[in-house]
Amino acid sequence: MSIVVVGTLGYDTVETGIERVEGVVGGSASFFAIAARFFSPVSIVTALGSDFRADHQRIFAERGIDMRAVVTRDGPSFRWHGRYHEDFARRETVSLSFNAFAGFHPDLLPDQRRADYVFLANVSPDLQNHVIDQLSSPRMVGVDTMDHWIGDSRAELIDTLKRIDLLVLNESEARMLSGEHHLVKAGRALMRFGPKIVMIKRGEHGVIQMTADSMYIAPAFPVEAVVDPTGAGDAFAGAVMGYLARVGRTDEPALRIAAVYGNIMGSFTVERFSLDRIADLSWEEIDRRYREFIEMTDTNQARWNSQ
Amino acid sequence: MSIVVVGTLGYDTVETGIERVEGVVGGSASFFAIAARFFSPVSIVTALGSDFRADHQRIFAERGIDMRAVVTRDGPSFRWHGRYHEDFARRETVSLSFNAFAGFHPDLLPDQRRADYVFLANVSPDLQNHVIDQLSSPRMVGVDTMDHWIGDSRAELIDTLKRIDLLVLNESEARMLSGEHHLVKAGRALMRFGPKIVMIKRGEHGVIQMTADSMYIAPAFPVEAVVDPTGAGDAFAGAVMGYLARVGRTDEPALRIAAVYGNIMGSFTVERFSLDRIADLSWEEIDRRYREFIEMTDTNQARWNSQ
Numbered sequence: 001m002s003i004v005v006v007g008t009l010g011y012d013t014v015e016t017g018i019e020r021v022e023g024v025v026g027g028s029a030s031f032f033a034i035a036a037r038f039f040s041p042v043s044i045v046t047a048l049g050s051d052f053r054a055d056h057q058r059i060f061a062e063r064g065i066d067m068r069a070v071v072t073r074d075g076p077s078f079r080w081h082g083r084y085h086e087d088f089a090r091r092e093t094v095s096l097s098f099n100a101f102a103g104f105h106p107d108l109l110p111d112q113r114r115a116d117y118v119f120l121a122n123v124s125p126d127l128q129n130h131v132i133d134q135l136s137s138p139r140m141v142g143v144d145t146m147d148h149w150i151g152d153s154r155a156e157l158i159d160t161l162k163r164i165d166l167l168v169l170n171e172s173e174a175r176m177l178s179g180e181h182h183l184v185k186a187g188r189a190l191m192r193f194g195p196k197i198v199m200i201k202r203g204e205h206g207v208i209q210m211t212a213d214s215m216y217i218a219p220a221f222p223v224e225a226v227v228d229p230t231g232a233g234d235a236f237a238g239a240v241m242g243y244l245a246r247v248g249r250t251d252e253p254a255l256r257i258a259a260v261y262g263n264i265m266g267s268f269t270v271e272r273f274s275l276d277r278i279a280d281l282s283w284e285e286i287d288r289r290y291r292e293f294i295e296m297t298d299t300n301q302a303r304w305n306s307q
Numbered sequence: 308m309s310i311v312v313v314g315t316l317g318y319d320t321v322e323t324g325i326e327r328v329e330g331v332v333g334g335s336a337s338f339f340a341i342a343a344r345f346f347s348p349v350s351i352v353t354a355l356g357s358d359f360r361a362d363h364q365r366i367f368a369e370r371g372i373d374m375r376a377v378v379t380r381d382g383p384s385f386r387w388h389g390r391y392h393e394d395f396a397r398r399e400t401v402s403l404s405f406n407a408f409a410g411f412h413p414d415l416l417p418d419q420r421r422a423d424y425v426f427l428a429n430v431s432p433d434l435q436n437h438v439i440d441q442l443s444s445p446r447m448v449g450v451d452t453m454d455h456w457i458g459d460s461r462a463e464l465i466d467t468l469k470r471i472d473l474l475v476l477n478e479s480e481a482r483m484l485s486g487e488h489h490l491v492k493a494g495r496a497l498m499r500f501g502p503k504i505v506m507i508k509r510g511e512h513g514v515i516q517m518t519a520d521s522m523y524i525a526p527a528f529p530v531e532a533v534v535d536p537t538g539a540g541d542a543f544a545g546a547v548m549g550y551l552a553r554v555g556r557t558d559e560p561a562l563r564i565a566a567v568y569g570n571i572m573g574s575f576t577v578e579r580f581s582l583d584r585i586a587d588l589s590w591e592e593i594d595r596r597y598r599e600f601i602e603m604t605d606t607n608q609a610r611w612n613s614q
Contacts (some may be wrong), residue, residue, distance in 0.1 A: 088489070181394070184529045205512045206526060216604050219513060220523045222491045256606050296524050299563050300607055 001139075001245045002041035002066075004112045005032045006131050007121025007234070008101050009046045009070070010078030013094075014228050014273060017084060021228075023276035027078055028121035028144065031063050032233035032238035034278050035265040036119075038286060039242030043112060045131075049077035049100035049198040059279060069109055072101040088203075088229050096148075108134045116291040117245040119237060120164075122146050125156035132163050140250055142166035142241055143195075143285075144233070150177045160268050160306035165250070168237045170201045183208050184215070199240065199248075199259060201233050216256050221267035221293050225247050228273045235269040235278060264289045309348035309373075311419045312339050313438050314428025314541070315408050316353045316377070317385025320401075321537055321580060324391060328535075331581035332363050334385055335428035335451065336539035339425065339545035340372050341585050343426075344592060346549030350419060352376040352438075356384035357406035366586060376416055380407040395510075395536050399476045403455075405572040415441045424552040427471075428541060429453050432463035439470050447557055449473035449548055450502075451540070456534075457484045468500040472557070475544045477508045490515050491522070504557075506566060508540050508573075516566050523563050528574035528600050535580045542576040542585060543569035571596045 033042045043066035048057075050072060061067050078101045081094040105127065108115075116139040120128040128143060135141070141164045149157050150173060157177070161167060167190055175181055178189035183200055187210040190198045192268030200208045204226075206219040239261040247254050264286060271277045319333030340349045350373035355364075357379060368374050385408045388401040403592060412434065415422075427435040440446070448471040456464050457480060464484075468474065474497055482488055485496035494505045494517040508513045511533075513526040546568040546606040554561055571593060576585045 182529075182531050184531060202338050208529070215529075216606075217526045217529065217601050218606065222489075222515070222522075222524065224489050224491060260606055294606060296522050297604065298607055299523075299525065299567055299601060300605055 001116045001248060002043060003036055003117040003241050003245050004043045004045060004108070004115040004120060005029050005036070005119045005121060005238075005241075006045040006106070007119075007128065008030060008078040008098075008100070009044065009048055010052070010080070010101070012079070012230060013081040014230055015083040015094075016088070016228055019227070019273075020076055021273045024079055024122060025059065026230065026274060028123070029277070030060070030275060031269060032119060032121055032241075033060060034063065034275050035235035035238030036242035036245075036281060037063055037065055038265075038281070039239065039261070040117070040245040042066065042238075042242070043069060043115075045106050045108065045112065046071075047104040047106075048072045049075050050263050052077045058277065060067045060177035063279070069106065069112060071106070075100055077101075084229065087257065088226055090254060091229070095130040105130050105221035109270075118142070119241050120144070121234060121237070122149075125149055125153045125160045128160045129156065129163070132160070140165045140241070140244060142168060142237065144168045144237055145173060145177070147173060147176055158193055159269045161190075161195055164195050165193040166197045166199065166240075167193075168199045168201065168233070168240065170203070170233060174198075174200045179291055184210075187215075197255060199262070201236055203229065203232070207236075207259050207263060209255060211252060211255070214252050216252075216259060218256075218259055218263060221263055221289060223270055226249070226270045229270045231274070236266040239265035260290060260293055261286075291302070298307060308423045308555060309350060310424040310426060310548050311350045311352060311415070311422040311553050312336050312343070312418070312426045312428060312545075312548075313352040313413070314426075314430055315338060315385040315405075316351065316355055317359070317387070317406070317408070319386070319537060319581065320388040321535055322390040322401075323535055326534070326580075328580045329498065332366065333387055333537065333581060335430075335541045337367070337575060337582060338585070339426060339428055339548075340367060341582050342542035342545030342576070343549035343552075344370055344372055344570075345588070345590060346546065346568070347424070347552040349373065349545075349549070350376060350422075352413050352415065352419065353378075354407045354411040354413075355379045356382050359384045366582065370586070372375035376413065376419060378411075378413070381405055384548075386410075389537060391536065395533055398536070412437050423447070424548055425449070426544060426548050427451070427467075428544070432456055432460045432467045435467045436463065436470070439467070442532055447472045447548070447551060449475060449544065451475045451544055452480060452484070454480060454483055465500055466495075467546065468502055471502050473504045473506065474502040475506045475508065475540070475547065477510070477540060481505075481507045491517075494522075504562060506569070508543055510536065510539070514543075514566050514570060516562060518559060518562070521559050523559075523566060524568055525563075525570060526604060528570055528596060530574045530577055533577045536577045538581070539573035539576040543573040546572035567597060567600055568593075571600060
């Protein structure tokens with residue numbers, strides 16, 4: 001089944017302490033869509049500025065990503081400038097300009113309104129609610145958010161959370177939104193806002209996934225040389241939604257596999273800047289790393305053999 | 308099979324930012340032995356000062372721990388004073404006095420020399436080598452170390468590593484000793500020094516375990532309220548050696564279960580100061596948490612059902 005993602009597409013400037021890249025393709029919808037398309041068809045809903053290059057649009061179109069709902073508006077595209085510190089442990093937003101994306105209130109296409117899987121990437125709760133209003137009967141609505149919205153649009157965000165199935169966010173956002181420091185308590189508090197599933201991304205420390213009656217904790221795939229963590233969380237969400245849409249299930253075993261694929265796509269993303277690692281990844285590479293991950297984290301092989 | 312542990316037994320002063328306790332029972336051998344005895348008989352080799360209270364000695368004796376090789380020397384016992392910062396992310400040693408343990412060069416008892424499982428807790432490489440010299444044919448010699456020895460006795464420590472099977476250390480020690488920042492590279496570099504198995508303890512982020520041809524990564528059990536992390540690493544090692552001695556195996560599936568029991572005993576240790584949580588733990592509590600951990604980290608339940 002296909003997925004609709006609403007999010008930004010634009011240009012990033014990234015400083016990592018070792019390198020600096022300027023004007024590379026970024027935005028939450030870009031990483032999400034490139035990761036999700038390995039599993040399911042994806043349709044992007046976004047607004048580009050007039051400076052977004054045709055060859056950059058082709059990165060998506062040539063990989064089968066549906067761009068019918070991508071509009072181009074006057075002026076520059078969405079831009080983010082970030083700087084990493086302390087070996088990627090801390091990220092600072094130097095500047096953030098929504099530009100062409102500001103005030104974007106899309107009307108979904110008729111087939112998008114009937115979509116089963118919809119992801120509202122890191123955009124304003126107002127826009128998230130505007131999209132949810134247009135959906136006829138989605139099987140799963142997923143949402144990501146960030147400190148900016150948690151701080152400035154908390155009430156609207158909490159309204160959004162009542163209407164969704166899956167909340168994906170990082171550990172500092174989980175703490176900020178829930179008011180709980182311990183991540184298990186934070187996850188439980190977040191579920192009380194509405195979502196049936198909460199996935200807390202912990203970067204190099206993996207993921208905690210909670211539902212009403214289960215908890216799954218997975219470490220991250222151990223990447224030896226991190227170049228740039230930007231987009232790893234969006235790629236995580238893309239693989240999660242992509243896998244769930246592919247199998248058409250939202251039960252606990254499927255959610256666990258989805259989280260592992262999320263980890264795996266995140267692990268590839270951080271190995272290069274921008275989409276450089278994940279744009280041309282092969283399914284064989286993803287599958288190999290998935291199997292390696294299962295082998296590395298499987299305690300139970302032991303249980304069968306020795307207890 | 309029984310285990311011999313050589314390490315400190317004395318008194319700790321711990322400041323956590325919330326609380327301060329003074330003169331509580333501490334030392335690497337104490338946490339190790341109390342954790343290991345749930346799995347296998349344990350014999351402690353240490354030197355106490357004349358101030359070590361009889362009721363504190365009874366904590367060990369009453370739990371079946373063999374104290375025949377514990378000597379008492381004039382003067383005060385081993386003392387450590389530590390302070391935790393930033394929500395337990397960083398630990399500072401305020402003071403460390405070996406006191407009665409300084410210069411301790413024990414002669415093992417005849418049955419201890421024939422021990423199959425021997426653990427040389429966080430003591431000088433010189434003492435570690437002195438003990439290894441006395442062993443007749445151990446099946447597994449495990450070693451822990453710390454920044455103090457890595458910095459001041461590096462050559463002697465590297466000699467020790469040639470003679471052992473299992474190295475247990477935390478992530479900053481792994482980086483310092485190997486010169487590699489990335490923990491997988493650090494683990495491989497440490498194995499080149501000699502040990503067949505390297506377990507890198509990552510506190511609330513779990514453990515990475517490596518052998519020549521395998522890697523196992525496990526998250527930590529998510530403890531909701533950490534009171535004091537002191538001794539968690541020693542309890543981890545105690546449970547690991549205890550489990551391996553109980554099953555009499557050192558193959559990969561057994562090592563994975565051992566690491567999980569290590570995680571579990573560490574998770575109990577941090578819930579109270581000193582031995583307060585683990586001294587009177589029941590096997591049922593350990594077993595329940597082990598099962599919870601397997602349930603929380605098991606991706607493969609998914610594999611059977613859905614792939």
